[in-house]
Amino acid sequence: MTAHPPHTPPFRDAHLPFAKRIDDLLTRLTLDEKIGFLHQFAPAVERLGIPAFRTGQEALHGVAWMGPATVFPQAVGLGATWNTDLVRRIGEAVSQEVRAMRARDDRVGLNIWAPTVNLLRHPLWGRNEEGYSEDPKLTSAIATAYTRGLRGDHPTYWRTAPVLKHWLAHNNETDRAISSSSVRPRVLHEYDLRAFREAVEAGAVAGVMPAYNLVNGRPNHVSPYLREHLRTWTDEELLVCSDAGAPSNLVDHEHYFDTHEEATAASLRAGVDSFTDHGTDSSQMIARIQGALDQGLLTEAEIDTAVRRQLSVRFRLGEFDPRHDPHAGVTDFDTPAHRALAQEAAEQAIVLLRNDGVLPLAADTRLAVVGLLADECKLDWYSGTLLHRSTPLEGLYERFGAERVEFAEGVDRVRLKTSAGTFLHVLASESGEDEVRGAEGALDPALLAGRTDLPPLTTDATGTEFALIDWDEGVLTLRAPDGRYLSVAEDGYLRASADQPGGWVVQETFRLEPHGSGHLLRHIGTGRHVCVAADGVKVADENPEAGAKPETFELIIAERGEDAVTRITSEADVVLVVAGNDPHLNGRETEDRASLRLPAHQERLLRAARAANPRTVLALVSAYPYAVDTSGLAAALWTAHGGQAAGTALARVLAGDVSPAGRLPQTWYESDADLPGLLDYDVIGSRQTYLYFEGTPLFPFGHGLSYTSFSYGDLTTRVTEEALHVSFTITNTGDVTSDEVAQLYTRAIDPALPRPRRELVAHRRVTLAPGAQEELSFEVPLRAFEFWDVTQGRWRLEPGPYELLAGASSEDIRLRTTVPLDGEPGAPRPVCQRGLEGADFDEQSGVEIVDRTRVAGDAVTATEGRAGELLYRDCDFGDGVTEATVTVSGEGSVELSLDGGAVLATWQVAESGSGPYDYTTLGTGVGAEGVHDVHLRLRGPLRLAHVGFSG
Template sequence: MTPQRPGIAADTSKGFDLMAHDAPSLEALVDDLLARLGDAECVALLHQANPAMPDHGLGAFHTGAEALHGVAWLGTATVFPQPVGMAAAWDADLLREIGDAVGTELRAKRAADPERVSLNCWAPVVNPLRHPLWGRGEEGSSEDPHVTAWCGEAYAAGLRGDDATVWKTVPTLKHLLAYNNETDRCTSSSSLPPRVLHEYDLPPFLGPLASGAAGGIMAAYNLVNGRPAHTSAELYEAVRAAQPDLLAVSDAYAPTNLTGAERAYATDAESHAAAIRAGLDSFTDRDADSSHTVAAITAALEQGLLDVADVRRAARRVLLARARTGEFTPDADPYAHITADDIDTPAHRDLARRAATAQVTVLENRGLLPLRAGSTLAVVGPLATVVKHDWYSGTPPYMVSAADAAGEAHPVTAHDGADRLRLRSRTTGLTLTRAADGALVADQPGDDVVAVTDRGHDMLTLADDATGLLWRGSDDGMVHVDATRPEGWVTHQVFARHVHDDGSWSLQHRGSRRWVRVEAWGGLASSTAEDLAAAERFDVEVVSSGAEEVARAAAGADAVLMVVGNDPHINGRETTDRPSLDLPDAQRRLVEAALAANPATALIVISSYPYTLGDLADRAGAVVWSSHAGQELGHALLDVLDGRAEPAGRLPQTWWADAKHAGDLFDYDIIDARMTWWYSPHTPRYPLGHGLTYGRVEYRDISLPNGLAGPAVVRVANEGDRPAHELVQVYAASTDDRIGRRLLGHQRVVLAPGEEATVPVELHPARLRTWTAARGLDLPATTWRIVAASSAGMAGPSLELTTAPATPDAPLPLPLVAWHAPDWSGVVGVAVDHVRGTAYRARSGAGRLGWPSVEPLPARLAMRLRVTTGLGGDVEIRCGGASVLGTPEQERRGEWHDVVVDCPAPGATSLEVRLTGTVELAEIRQEN
């Protein structure tokens, strides 16, 4: 017998025929299998890459297939609109259909390559779009958490399939939790009061899980209230309340951060033990190499940091996720008929076009749209002739740009708005050119032209004008001219420009931060200069100005489609937040040129996120938004612009008039900061839900014949001369600005010209609930204005309604948990310990907590305090018009300890606490 290390039991089963098992359920099958596995084998199941265990009938397996808006990274697949675009369709049936198609294509990929392709699907992303500067905003659905939950549930339901037992795929919701910043994402802490947690950040996870549409969650990189999300037992418990057997996986390399960047644990054994005990099941770390994970978990068992029962519980959830896909019961798999040919089918192409069309959103229209049939068009701008990919895009079988589609129905002049230049090396006196092997050189006479596109914020892409191929830097310094688009984890196709006093340029490869130089012998250009002083200088000859070419095309056209927006790999993406909400200056200049030449200019914004458009939106003949909508983007745009399809898209998030109105990217306490459309005092440029039809819809009346039990009855009429595809929306706005506004329900309706209709709108009164320590989630005592409107701007007929909690508020007894304070301002959450519990510290040296109704206070109070950073501070208790200070003991720095004070007003029934400095408060209780 092979000796086993302490804590690891020997394998006890050999030759188990898994496929011949006759279990009454998948759960029973998994339990029987788990009983036959040794402890070491269970440990091996907790890494992303599960080894084959032939003695138990188990093949190799790995978690994770990216399927955010189509199957990604596995070759050709149908590419649908980005999730923020899918959400703009406001159509759950459509999202379910898209999810079903993606699930089918993932199954098809697995049929072709079962060892490489997993049916554990890492999608959808259900983090609400709290802030428009988040670099990964394109991956989410909506600023509103309930719309996000609705979209996530629909897409995940399609991915999951309809069979009661076997899942087409196992969708995994990302990222638990409060993850909306890329800057310092592995070390920043999202501070969430319990109301924000339960009312805003948790609902998008709980909806898809409670309905059974999703079977897993991925933990987020960040900390929540000072605790790594990967080791937060409270977060895992919150989602497992909706689905106890869900699989919890780590984000890539996040386990390493626990002992690395986050410095939360001293050893890997401690961090892995803490994560498993908290509720993590699968470690996505170091790619397919499981040795580090296995060693850390084994060490944790040997050191007594972890129980075998914890490991087996996690292994069971891994096995159950595998079993749900039919892996262990292939004869009962209803999806076994899917073959490798079920990719890029005619039905999926049609769905891609329908999906892209449904999300096109008309923001402004001053009579320019729909376009006149056969009119001549100038289709211009950096996104006019291309279709962009994002990091999680698949490889589309074809792509149709705006210019391509416009040319099918109109005479078109197209231009990308790039400046055409010749760059001449001062070292060799020769022009930069593309060598036969693709290298960038300045080694022979020539007149090669470079197309330079300014992406904003000192980001350029440069392309050989003859071939369209982009310059691509590299880690080794070589610069090749061979890229078809910006791409990659590091976007090597981006350069920066330094303009010297004499007008010459030096160029920096942004990926390596090194400067381009040209060798005197051979003329090879490489990004190998360490600083600007060593960089090559290039003399610049302007062949043509992009702005002038845009103006020329615009002047000769009946109408202009000015197509601007972002490249999803530049200035906002995973690892990089957006530097600004403004349209890049270079694009603004192009728009100005088009408008000056032809006022009949439609500003077409193709982007992953909102922009502040300012006066450009005021001056354009129309403003239209689309996400990067995949392979059928161009057809979708022209279907709407030409009027073949009525505009149906509505914004799933706010477009602010001013970037300052969005608030602080790092402030997750949206109640205290008055952020998002729920709480903001600012009037947005375009509210959530905004989007125009070619009809003209008037909202005439709303009634609630059954109160909040619904439905609301909304009377609308189409006063226009075209059919109107209207999204009838019902909102609730509380008179208490700390309760704010909510979307109660919405309903699609198609109105013929001149038609009036009474539209029933299903209501979701649970969305009005607020969280308290005494009652959990319940309706608050407040008065609401219930409004029927076309957007969250809430311009429409309204009525008043009052709600009250199911049970009256009662005075709170001691102990008073600081984090549960009904009133708070200027505080941030900190972890009581590594696994559970939250305390408060002042955000910037001064914070306030309030309890307006408590049971009569005793004569002596004990405050649980700690100081872990800075110089400490005081806690002031105020009640009954008097106050008392409590100061933590400096010699107990880093420890929680009680500081006892005399209550300033024994018998008082309200309490206010002021925090100063860096002191942390966990609770206030009666002295024992």
């Protein structure tokens, strides 16, 4: 037996395996203490010397919500680097800052809720900025690198414990708490699960967070996939943390369960280990768990399982071994190395979309800079507070000299005239800006927004000239001459008090609504109109009879943005238009975008600049792709919001100090017409992403230009039992040192069923000096060529020829060869033995997948108001069948035919009145033999789970 120091319980013995220590600790905890651990804010157990623990610290691209920290480029920008080594180093820096900040503030948690690995399937998704790529291979590679950096290299103790978001198939903000993603088995396995699986298998992931939405009719927080897939990928205990408020959503919004006790028990049994609900107040969740126990819906053993997973993470974080924790003394924070890394990341994230030779700029270039983003360093919902900042304009001043750079923001300058003939006016503030500046002089938006110590707006005879910024979709902001945005505080008054638009509910946005001969001004955050009262300008009361009435304003335009642009651009050598988005507006968490188009106001500025000077360069700084015509531009670049060093990075690329080598992590489409519906998750059936898209993209996946040129050669391949070995050379044939991102794709040449047009299997970013050559070698596992065979419910490698394509993007292929691969030949569906699972179709129209039961399984149903069509190819009826059965619930009819011929069988289903999960099996005679395509037609609100055949 192991000897313990006197009076030291085994759970405190650092020489014992974690599993034994957790076993011991579980026996010492009371049931009430264990229940308390299941809330996000687990209380301390003072009698055992166990401190309080909080799951959840946001750190998507730097430490968020905890004040000043190093701010790296947005996640989609990190994806655009295609550089796993860089992203790993960023993860290391972020985790070091987490540890350093926690040493000063115990509110900072070590359980990191990052990265987001949801695939960027649809570019209108509001949270596009949070993901890495539309491609599962690239996403998992970047996510694995980031989590390895967050975890650290110590074999026992983790620096931080990363949790992947958001499990599963989550790409819409519209109705996100109630919408269901219909995900067919092939898409589930080949697309959505892959991004999570490879990161988990790499061993640096502590757990996952389920998403708000449902998948196939079942909420993610009670998903059987947690047990059936996630927990089979690793031997480590994984912690599943609920998303905020999601446990209550199961009853309050999704109405999936009748009581919170049922919902909580179902979540816990499905695999949720930590409940994030009701903020810091754990009492309601504790009551629900206790109620579930009292009702027999839960057992103490099931609670122990969840607590064990939590404790596993806490032990790995060194909480119980402070003397042995190698990360306990980490103090690295805002170091020169972290600042340099932020700049390196911002530089590597920049993508050169097109270039007619105007870039790089000569040192003596006279530059006109215009645009709403030119003097901005925008943050997003998951950013930390800036310690340092660099806008494009500031970077250009520093690099080229202020005397060579002229700037016009291009906003409309307006005054708002009241019906009484006065104008809105901003009173001077008695409190100075110094009072709201934080460490290192950083202006903290949190200290400015919602202030009530500043005077409200009033009216006078001359008024204030505001910068009116139109962000499209009728959303506008108004900025005072001192740079502060008009905002509405809780008292309802308008003040010039916000450094930037921001917050969960943005209070700095308005709409102008035509009314009579003028406009009403509606405040979007409250939904109320602006009125002028005796004590100041405010939003109208909820009860229109209670106070001042909405004011009708006349909009007086002092100068249009296009006029300012024209004034400074015609004499410049080069015009730089900096356009893009504000990450808090028109596309963010809770709000999807309506269109790919660039906001109309920014389109006007771009047209004005291009008309005045043909040497116009567009720099898009945005969280997502745009459909913008770049054909008449001298050059175009894109970067995500690049964090604290964004401006310096852009200026260095424009000047040629750095050759751009970022690559697009997702397809840029030409128009909204190229997009499927936002809620259409069938990437195969609707031909989504570069994997299946058959149109001509504006810019393809993997695209990005350079200031030099590269040649590819010497492609060789070798097949072994487990992998395909590929090598080729890259040579820098230009005269500039630059990075190249070599990309390796494959495609099945003659597949038996729809497969990707091409699919990324490997990539590498390398730096080459002029004339330098490097041989790149890749080992591609043969499983990368497999697909999910629905006829057998497993992965299968189809034998035959596969083309390998090496190049600089998914469409810029420089080398190709064909390799024959052995595999398992396909066979007709053995329907006499297995029947047909409803969701295992090959094609469908008007059908969605729903939950067979609340616990497990899938069924199919016709989408509301439509007849559904299902096709199952190559069904083998052997020597013949005489009967077919359907397992169904609800009411309606099912029709069966073969090869598109006449209807052979019809089942009429009568409503049982017992709910959607009350299935019945109905049979009818049918004659069939040999191999045929089976067609099913569904009519009415029935659910089809299975079709069986017998002789």
